[in-house]
Structure formats: structure tokens, C-alpha cells
């Protein structure tokens with residue numbers, strides 16, 4: 001009697017690091033490897049396609065192509081050849097954001113290999129987040145940091161782009177620098193945040209905080225439950241009646 005007949009779960013063959021295993025159909029690559037006895041100490045994080053830790057490469061049966069993906073998101077197929085990438089050693093520049101301005105020359109100096117891009121688009125094809133990586137590189141070469149940041153917003157830093165790049169660009173590190181520069185030097189400052197910051201520094205909340213800190217737990221609970229709550233149907237101009245804390 002086969003294992004499938006005993007458990008009721010269909011097992012399919014996959015090759016992990018060249019060795020054949022039979023694993024339940026429908027598993028992700030990560031779960032299939034764990035089912036086969038592999039333990040992830042690194043190269044695994046959120047398991048939800050967000051953290052970018054689990055870049056993986058695989059080949060399908062009778063297919064010449066190398067495929068890439070996230071091990072926690074990619075579902076196995078029969079006869080797949082799997083190999084996990086524990087870490088891709090792409091170049092990462094050393095820098096202090098305080099020494100950089102909003103000018104793109106800072107990026108060019110730290111990552112001159114940006115100009116080695118041959119526009120082959122391999123980076124875009126492997127991106128599990130469907131980012132137009134090659135376009136992002138082109139925008140940065142043109143000095144358009146804001147647009148490059150907008151286009152690369154979904155990057156999860158898995159590094160698969162760099163793993164397939166002919167020009168050996170570390171696209172994910174370059175775009176991370178661009179996003180940092182944008183946040184620190186280019187994005188418009190929030191007026192409201194600045195106002196709140198000022199009012200905190202002015203000591204405005206010291207007295208109410210002291211009062212709260214001196215309250216008993218039941219008093220705090222009462223205050224919390226009886227607080228004014230913004231009604232769902234109100235628009236942006238809703239204000240509480242008690243404005244002493246605003």
C-alpha cells in the first residue's frame with residue numbers, strides 16, 4: 001500500500017539540493033523543504049511574502065529555464081528541482097545619510113555600477129513583487145529619485161534582481177538608498193507633525209500627563225471608556241468638544 005493510500009494525501013516527487021523526496025501536493029517550497037527535514041534558521045522570516053528573506057531558485061521538469069521566487073509563496077510542482085538561496089552577497093555601500101544631499105550624485109558615487117545596466121530587463125522578470133526594476137534603474141540614472149521611489153515602493157529586499165543581473169547591480173540596495181534619501185531630503189515635511197512636535201517640546205502635555213500618571217486604575221478605565229470617540233459618519237472636520245489636549 002502506498003503512502004498516498006494510507007494518508008489520503010497525494011505525495012509528489014521533488015528534488016531538494018539534488019536529492020529526491022516525496023512531499024504532499026500543494027505545499028509551498030518552504031513547507032516542502034521543512035517536510036523533508038530541512039530546518040530554516042536563516043532565509044525565512046514572515047512566511048507571508050512580505051519580508052523578502054526567502055528568495056529561492058528552481059527548475060521545472062523538462063524545462064530549460066531557471067525560475068526564481070519566494071519560497072514561502074511558490075507552490076511546488078511534481079519533479080521540481082529546488083535550491084534555497086541562503087543569502088545573496090550583493091554589494092552594499094557604506095554611508096551615513098547625514099552626509100548625503102537630495103542630489104542623485106550621492107547615489108552615483110556610492111553605486112557607480114548603476115551605469116553598468118545594459119537594460120536587459122532580467123531584474124524585472126524575476127521580481128516577485130512585479131516591480132519594473134529596469135525602469136527604476138533608468139529613472140535613477142536620469143536623476144528622478146521621486147519617481148524611482150514611487151515605482152519601487154513594494155520592494156521587499158529579497159535580492160533576486162541582483163542574482164540575475166548581467167551588470168552586477170545590487171538594484172535592491174540602490175533603491176533602498178533612493179527611498180532613504182527621498183524620506184530624509186525630498187518628501188515634503190508634514191506641517192501637522194511639526195506642530196505636534198513643537199507643542200510637545202513646549203511642555204503643553206506635561207500637566208495632563210502628570211494628572212493621568214497620578215490616577216488609580218479604575219479612574220483611568222472610566223476616563224478611557226467615557227472618552228469622546230470620532231463618529232464613523234463624520235468627515236475630516238470633526239473635533240472633540242474637549243480641545244484642551246489638541
Ligand code: FES
Nearest residue numbers: 045046047052072
Ligand atoms: S519568509 Fe518572508 S517573504 Fe518569504
